[in-house]
Amino acid sequence: MAYLNVRNIQKNFGATRVLKGIDLELERGEVLVIIGSSGSGKTTLLRALNFLELPDDGTITLDGEVLLDASDKTMRSDEEIRKNRLHFGLVFQQFNLFPQYSVLDNLTLSPRLMAKSLPKAERKAKIQAIEENAKALLERVGLSEKAGSYPCELSGGQQQRVAIARALALSPDILCFDEPTSALDPELTGEVLKVIRSLKDDRRTMIVVTHEMEFARGVADRVIFMSDGVIAEQGSAEEIFEHPKSPALQHFLRLSKEK
Amino acid sequence: MFGYVTQELLLGFWTTLQIFALTLLFSLPLGLVICFGSMSRVTPLRWFCKTLVWIIRGTPLMLQIIVIFYGPGLAATWAQGLSEQNALTSWIASWEVMDRFTSIIVAFSINYACYFSEIYRGGIQSIPRGQYEAGQVLGMTRGQIFFHVVLMQVIKRITAPMSNEFITLVKDTSLARTIAVYEIIWAGQQFITMHGLLWPLFYTGAFYLIFCGALTLAFGALEKKLNYYKV
Ligand SMILES: Nc1ncnc2c1ncn2[C@@H]1O[C@H](COP(=O)(O)OP(=O)(O)OP(=O)(O)O)[C@@H](O)[C@H]1O
Ligand SMILES: [Mg+2]
Numbered sequence: 001m002a003y004l005n006v007r008n009i010q011k012n013f014g015a016t017r018v019l020k021g022i023d024l025e026l027e028r029g030e031v032l033v034i035i036g037s038s039g040s041g042k043t044t045l046l047r048a049l050n051f052l053e054l055p056d057d058g059t060i061t062l063d064g065e066v067l068l069d070a071s072d073k074t075m076r077s078d079e080e081i082r083k084n085r086l087h088f089g090l091v092f093q094q095f096n097l098f099p100q101y102s103v104l105d106n107l108t109l110s111p112r113l114m115a116k117s118l119p120k121a122e123r124k125a126k127i128q129a130i131e132e133n134a135k136a137l138l139e140r141v142g143l144s145e146k147a148g149s150y151p152c153e154l155s156g157g158q159q160q161r162v163a164i165a166r167a168l169a170l171s172p173d174i175l176c177f178d179e180p181t182s183a184l185d186p187e188l189t190g191e192v193l194k195v196i197r198s199l200k201d202d203r204r205t206m207i208v209v210t211h212e213m214e215f216a217r218g219v220a221d222r223v224i225f226m227s228d229g230v231i232a233e234q235g236s237a238e239e240i241f242e243h244p245k246s247p248a249l250q251h252f253l254r255l256s257k258e259k
Numbered sequence: 260m261f262g263y264v265t266q267e268l269l270l271g272f273w274t275t276l277q278i279f280a281l282t283l284l285f286s287l288p289l290g291l292v293i294c295f296g297s298m299s300r301v302t303p304l305r306w307f308c309k310t311l312v313w314i315i316r317g318t319p320l321m322l323q324i325i326v327i328f329y330g331p332g333l334a335a336t337w338a339q340g341l342s343e344q345n346a347l348t349s350w351i352a353s354w355e356v357m358d359r360f361t362s363i364i365v366a367f368s369i370n371y372a373c374y375f376s377e378i379y380r381g382g383i384q385s386i387p388r389g390q391y392e393a394g395q396v397l398g399m400t401r402g403q404i405f406f407h408v409v410l411m412q413v414i415k416r417i418t419a420p421m422s423n424e425f426i427t428l429v430k431d432t433s434l435a436r437t438i439a440v441y442e443i444i445w446a447g448q449q450f451i452t453m454h455g456l457l458w459p460l461f462y463t464g465a466f467y468l469i470f471c472g473a474l475t476l477a478f479g480a481l482e483k484k485l486n487y488y489k490v
Contacts, residue, residue: 050396078401086398096393099490100411109407110397152489170397 001064003028003205004174009058010070011044018044019055020229026174026222029203033216033237036226037252042209045226046176049207051085062087062173089172093179095159097151103162104147107134107169130169137165141195157188161195175199177208193219213256217241225249264450264459271446272466278363278432278442283425285368290375298380308376315373321434323370328362328438331355363435371428378420382413415485422478426471443467 002025011019018041026032034042047053049060051068054076060068067084098106111130115123138144141161151159160180167175177196181189193215199206200219210216216223216237223240225233225248233240233249244250296308315323331354338344338352357365386409394404436445447460 052392052395082395082398082400085396088396090396092389092393094389096387096389098390098393098408099488100415110394110399113399113403113407150488166397 001061002026003030003063005059005061006049007059007061009045009048009055009060011041011048011053011055018229019048022058022226022229022231024224024231024234026205026207028205030205030221031200031219032207033220033223034207034209034226035211035213035216035223035240035252036232037255040226041229042226043178046090046178046207046209049174049176050088050090051081052090086170087173089167089170089175091160091163091167091175091177091180093182095151095156095163095183097159097162097166099151102148102150103138103143103154104131104134106151106162107137107166111169134165134169137168138162140168140198141165142191155188156184157191160184160192164192164195164199174205174207177206177210179209179211181210181212211256213241213253225252227252264456264462267449268443268446268459268463268466271441271443271463274360274435274440274442275429275432275466276470277360278367278435278440279428281364282367282371282428282432285364286371286375289368289372290379293372293376294379294383297376298383312373312376315370316377320366320370320431321437324363324366324434324437327366327369328357328359331357359438359440362438363440367428367431371424374424375421378417378424379413381420382417383409385416386412412490415490418478418482418485422474425474425478429467429471429474 004024004026006022006024009019009022010017022041022045024032034045036042044053048055055068055070057070058068059066059070067087098109101109108130111134112127115126115130118126135144135147138147141164143158143161143165146154146158146162151162154162160183164175164180180196181192184192189212193212196206196208196215197219208216208219218237220237220240223235223237224231225240225244225246227248233244233246240249241253244253293308293312296304297312299305299308334351335354338348338354341348341352344352390408390412391404394408399407432442433444435442436448439445443463443466444460447463450456450459
C-alpha cells in the first residue's frame with residue numbers, strides 16, 4: 001500500500017458536485033503536481049486533505065493509518081480532526097500570515113501553544129528547541145535577517161517563503177501548496193519556486209497545485225490532471241507533458257502555453 | 260464661591276466617573292457574550308440576542324433607565340395583588356426595587372453591551388477567513404485561534420468605533436439624573452434652584468471636555484501603539 005492513499009473522495013456544495021470520486025496514491029518522498037483548469041476542484045481537494053472541508057464520501061489513509069473515513073461520523077470531533085490534520089501542511093495562495101506577529105513569532109506561535117501542555121520541566125527546553133528550529137527554517141528559506149520584521153514589511157515573495165517556513169515548523173508528513181505563486185508579481189515567483197525545488201531535493205513529500213507548467217514539469221514525480229471534479233489523466237511528468245492522451249489535457253496544455 | 264462650586268461639581272463628577280467605569284467594567288465583557296450569542300449556530304440563542312439588541316438599540320436609554328428602576332417594583336405590586344399565586348408570580352412578587360445607583364449601572368451596562376456587541380461582531384466578521392484557516396491547518400484550537408490570532412486584529416479594527424462609544428458614554432451618564440442620581444449635571448442644577456446661579460451648570464461642560472479630551476488622547480496613543488503592523 002502506498003504511503004498516502006486517497007480513495008473515492010467526494011464533495012458536494014449543495015447541488016454542485018465539486019469532487020466526484022478522487023483516488024490517488026503517493027509514495028514517501030514523491031512530489032505530486034496537480035494541474036487543471038479553473039473550477040476543476042484542485043483547491044477543494046487540497047482543502048479536503050487538510051480537513052478544511054469534510055468530504056461527503058471517501059477515505060484518507062496515511063502510512064497505514066486511516067485519518068478520515070467519511071462514513072464514520074465518530075471521527076469528526078474537533079480534537080480528532082486537529083490531531084489528524086497535523087500530518088499535512090498547507091501553504092495558501094494568499095499566504096495568510098498573522099499580521100500582528102513578527103516573522104519569527106508566525107513560525108513559533110502554534111508550536112509554542114502546543115508546548116503549553118508539556119510539564120513545566122520540559123517546557124523550557126522545548127520552547128528553546130522551537131525557536132532554534134524556527135531560525136533554522138528561516139535561514140533555509142533565505143530570510144534570517146527578517147526574523148524580527150512584520151509581514152506588512154515584506155514583499156509577496158518573502159511573505160510566501162515565511163508561510164512555507166511556518167508550515168514546515170510543524171514538521172508535516174506531507175506539505176501541500178495551493179498555487180503558491182499565483183498572487184505574486186512575475187518577478188517574485190522565482191524565489192518561491194526555488195524554495196519548493198530545494199524541498200524536493202530534501203525528499204520531502206509534497207502535493208503542489210500550480211499553473212506554472214515549466215516548474216511543474218521540473219519538480220513533479222507524478223502529475224494529475226483534474227477536470228470537472230475527476231482525475232482525467234495521470235502519469236509521470238514526461239507522460240503528461242510530452243505525451244498527453246486525452247483531448248482535454250492536450251487542449252489545456254496548449255492554452256497554458258499560449259499564456 | 261468658585262472654589263465651593265468646583266468642590267460640589269467634583270463630588271457630582273465622582274459619581275459620573277463611577278457610572279462610566281462600572282458601565283465599562285460590565286458592558287465590555289457582556290458585549291462579547293451577546294456578540295457570540297448573536298453569531299451562534301443555536302437558533303433560539305441567536306434570536307434572543309438579536310431581539311435584545313433590537314429592543315435596546317431601538318428605545319431611548321432614558322426609557323430603559325425608568326423601566327429598570329420602576330419596573331420590578333410595579334411587577335411585584337401587580338403579582339402580590341393576584342388572587343392566585345404560582346411559582347412564577349410569587350417569585351415576581353418577591354422582587355424588590357433596586358437602589359437608584361444600581362439601577363443606573365444595570366441599565367447602562369445592558370445598553371452599552373448591546374452597542375459593543377454589534378461593534379465586536381463587525382470587527383470579528385471583518386477578519387478574513389484565511390486567518391482562521393491558517394490557524395486551523397497549524398493545528399490550533401478554536402479558542403487559540405480566537406485569542407491568539409483574531410482578537411488582536413479585532414481590537415485594532417474596532418478602536419475607532421469604540422472610542423466613539425466611550426465618549427458618548429461620558430455624556431450619557433448625565434441621564435442618571437432621570438432617577439435622581441446625583442451626578443455632575445444634577446450638581447450644577449442645584450445651584451440654579453438653591454442660589455439662582457446659572458454659570459455652575461455651564462461650568463460642568465469643562466469637566467466633560469477635559470475628560471473626553473483625556474480619553475481621546477488615550478485612544479490616540481492606543482491606535483499609535485497598534486500601528487506597528489498593518490492588516
Ligand atoms: N465553499 C464553496 N461553496 C460553493 N461552491 C464552492 C465552494 N468552494 C468551491 N466551490 C465550487 O467548487 C468548484 C471547484 O472549486 P475549486 O476552488 O476547488 O477549483 P480550483 O480547481 O481550485 O480552481 P482555480 O484554478 O480557479 O483555483 C468551483 O465551481 C467553485 O465554484
Ligand atoms: Mg484553486
